[in-house]
Amino acid sequence: MFVAHELGVPVEDLRRASRGVADICEARQAAMYLAHVVFGMSFTAVGREFGRDRSTVAHACEQVEWRREDVSFDALLTRLEWQLRAATQMTRTDAPRQEGNAHGG
Template sequence: MSECEAVIDIVSAFFNVSGREIRNPTRSPAPVARVRQIGMYAAHTVLQIPMKNVGCGFARDRTTVQHAVNLVEDWREDREFDGIVDQVERLVRVLVRREQI
């Protein structure tokens, strides 16, 4: 399983959103798109996967990943949202990178 697939599985379970919906290459409803954006952000920032590769893993292009990273960075100014993303990042570190917390 690729690292992006693992991240998709993690955010899918965390947010209770269908992995199939996240993987769907067509336009998604806003809640699904937001979960995908958080997943792309985590794949790029935590796992250090280049944006082009994250795009391939999420069936999107590099510019979509760049947009997602920028959005999530902006949204992290909200304390509650930041806490949620922090939890996702920790899960990705532990479950994908196999690091200890």
């Protein structure tokens, strides 16, 4: 996962039930924010992926928005957004194309 790698935390820590230390909490919040913003997932869907409820995801997104006032954090998040969008586009364009139709034409 891009966020875990960029912020130097183990991927499995992002989904742990406990809150963890501040750096893990901040990485988890960033990952939840990016899942919501980049992939358009609902707070409920993001919460399900991270073992949290929708209100926790909403709070995480709010915290990340506040933290974006820090220029270096904003630059990091902008880079992660770009990387995730690029990876998503690559996946979509690398998918094999199906030629013809179901009737062999």
